[in-house]
Amino acid sequence: MNGHLEDSSRRQQRWMSWVYGGILLGLLNTFAIATYGALGVSRNYAVADGWLSGLLGLDFASTNSYMSGIPSAIDWLFMVSVGMVIGGFLATVIKGKLNVRSVPRLWVSRFGDSKPKRFAAAFAGGFLLLFGARLAGGCTSGLVLSGIAQLALAGFIFAIAIMASGIVTARFLYRRQSS
């Protein structure tokens, strides 16, 4: 993993600076609001759940009260999430090669290289992310990036809550580690 050949190929994949990235994200959200609406992601997990239950032959989407507020057809916002997967893939392969790996190096340095352990945390993390986001009505995209930009009070409250609990949790998880 640490061969010089890989290092030189990776060196081509330089980061875009957060300054350009932040300006581009703001302009993209402006474009989004001028065309269809603000950027958001978390709702689409519920949309996908509705389809999955349909494919499995369950009546979940039509009988559940929460799902009655979730669209059942592809719409603009769902295509944004489809595009994110394509855009992330294209940006990765155009600039280098896919970052195929199971356990992040920082995680290895603290918790070891066990795949089941990392996957359990990744699954639990995803579960809490979407349970919380759907309860609050949005995620980092819909309530923070777009919500605060639209001056929604809900966005400010959500941002304070996620930063507070995210910082406490991350510092707790890495409490014995300085770097």
Place this chain on the structure above:
Amino acid sequence: MIAPLAIAAQAGIVGGTDARAVIIGLLTGIAFGAILQRTGASSYHMIVNMLRLKDLTIMKLLFLGIAVGSVGMYVVNAVGVAHIGIAPVYLLGIAAGGLVFGVGWALAGYCPGTALVAMSEGKADAAITVLGGLAGAATLAVSWDYLKPVLVDPLNYGGKSLNDVLGVNPLPVALVLAAVLIAFVIYLDRIDSRPERQAGKRLDPTAHLEL
């Protein structure tokens, strides 16, 4: 391309969809995903180190994005049609949801959108996070009838924005917010640039791309 479309048609999810919305949404998402990937926002390393307050890059990216977006959106709103949609305020549900979300954020090292992008980069743990997300959203849907009367209905003020509360036009509020956020981002960048925080961080400026 054909197989997913056939499955989609079978599931009844392509009927009556506006083609222009589909194409613009797709292009918007491609740009969104590419920006998140190129800035390192889909990196476990970058997200967890932001939450550990070791490297504030993602926080700076997010706050600058909000600042530019806020002014952009309300300029569009002032000169033409903006599809503004103010999220409802329900203190208990948003605070509880946010606290739960934050724990998941630190555990997964991704948020719902960056997990999708990281998955597309080939990161298997991000794909697992997406699966966990599908389970979490389904669980919330199943428990909605129990949670709504306790966390969503009380202290629910509907869609309220900062300018509603202040009783002023949104554009000046957006400009002030942008100025405050940019000042804060400059302050964060000064903290991030301190020599002791640089030690070990920039030895290999691309190392965290795979992380």
